[in-house]
Amino acid sequence: MLEVKRIRKNRDFVIKSLEKRGIKDVETKVDEVIKLDDDRKTLQTESDEILSNINKASKKIGDLFKSGKGNEAESLKGEVADLKQKVGFYEEKLKETEEALEANLLEIPNVPHESVPAGVTEEDNEITEDWNGPLPQLGDEAKPHWELIEKYDLVDFNLGVKIAGSGFPVYKGKGAVLQRALIRYFLDEATKAGCLEIIPPYLVNAATARGTGQLPDKEGQMYHVTKDDLYLIPTAEVPVTNIFRGDIVNADELPYKLTAYTPCFRREAGSYGADVKGLNRVHQFDKVEMVVIAKPEDSYNILDWMVEHVRNLLKNLGLPFRILRLCGGDLGFTSALTFDFEVYSAAQKKWLEVSSVSNFETYQSNRMKIRYKNESGKSELVHTLNGSVLALARIVASLLENNQTESGIEIPSVLKPYTGFERITL
Structure with missing residues (x-):
């Protein structure tokens, strides 16, 4: 706050x-x-x-x-x-x-950074980087990912409904291998970039959810275990950032760079139609997250570094993407500045959000009382940042659609050492 x-x-x-x-x-x-x-x-x-x-x-x-x-x-x-x-x-x-x-x-959200454009809807977001080449044209025979999934037997949505309910896909066979390959690739790239890997709890208490701003702002989007008063995490940002809650961190060790893979749980009820078909919007999805704790004077350089990290991931996967600077009305409650990454879904002919990279400045750290001692020995609040590196469901959807051929679905070269196969075939 x-x-x-x-x-x-x-x-x-x-x-x-x-x-x-x-x-x-x-x-x-x-x-x-x-x-x-x-x-x-x-x-x-x-x-x-x-x-x-x-x-x-x-x-x-x-x-x-x-x-x-x-x-x-x-x-x-x-x-x-x-x-x-x-x-x-x-x-x-x-x-x-x-x-x-x-x-x-x-009840008062974070103050937007001076570079944030005014606006109230996603149409007011500013495109800071756009795909500079021709968008993939797959022809009339191209299939959306939910048809490809059925054709190659990669994900079972009906089985997910049987076990849990709508929005809980069951990955299987090469679909499960591809999912695991992406997780391993994203984690490896984050650790190469200097991040410490964390495996946090997938449930958190109310104080933890309040610390990063999920409570009270996003309470309706979270799954709540009422008997134990615990919440299923909507992102690894929540438990990982709270590692430092109440601490006076060592200034000489800043910035702290951490990464974590977790399943994420979001209710996101009330949406219908093509926007929620297949993997476009699900209640449980996998994501690799990056969290950074930094001195205030360093945080915006680190934000640029995080944006560049996500940019390189998408380039390596060969996916057309664009970067948006979110306007004030589309900005998250706790964020001062957010860049969204969208990848182009060739079969659906639409852009899908796959990452948000944000600087929260002192908004979260003030809630959690995360401080450090400056050069004069005075306690100051740190800046917190986080970014999706990356969210898996829509990445999988885009990879399947953009890489479909008559002979199968081609696997990006950076993933082949992780999958052990070069294409998905019948």
Whole structure:
């Protein structure tokens, strides 16, 4: 969440920046935070003053008893009792005000980076890099991936429905091998780039989900195990970033670069038609994620490095892609700047999102209290970043569609050492 001191110091800038997101009543929300913070400070001062008076009176009571002035001491004890009752009232009001302040801060999204274009829908996103060659033309005989999957028996959607429900595909045979090959390739490339591989839990508690912004913003999209009050992760970003929650990290070791493969679980209910056919949108999918913890002055150079990493992956896979800088209205709640990667699905003749690379600046680290000591020894919040490197379901869909031939589906050369076969055939 945003730091109160940042809101107070840059009120007009924060309001103007948040208006890029198309949020209503931004000024009211910001001013309510400032008012609650003023109330908090006043209550804290009054509470501290009463506590100081209690401490002084308690010391005096001891001195009076030692001096044989018991009556005066007893009288003062009565005053102390009244003060303790009064401070209890102020402490309760302080707690209520702090909770209201945090609740209001949780409702305010991150301030967009200055480069984020204004806009409210995905049509307002800015294309920063587009495929500069002709898009694949497969002809009238080209099949969408869900028909290829059925033809080559790669994924069983009906079996997934039987076992779990719609949106839970069962990969099998060469479909499973291709999925595993992609996971291994993406992990190998991330570790070559200097990332430490992590295998995190696939379920997290509410504090962990709140730390990265899934709660309360995306609660409806998450699967909740109510008996244990745990959530299935929507991305490895959630558990991996929380590794550092509450820590003062070693400045000399920054940046921390981590990567993890996990299955991801998202409800994403309410969509119908071709957009959700086959692997276009599923409730469980595999993804390799990259998470970076960095000093503020380094984070945007690291964001560029992460974008370049994803760019190289897609080039190596031979997939046509484009990069979008998300507008304010399409920007994630916790992000300051996000670049989306889309690959071209030749059979569907559409672009499919396969990666988001984001800088959250201090928004997540303020929630999780991840800090480091700067050169003057003062604690500062780190910047957190993450990116999909990559999301598997739509990558598989695009690979199948773009690489289909009359004799089968060709495997990209970088994946052949992982699959052990060069094409998928009948």
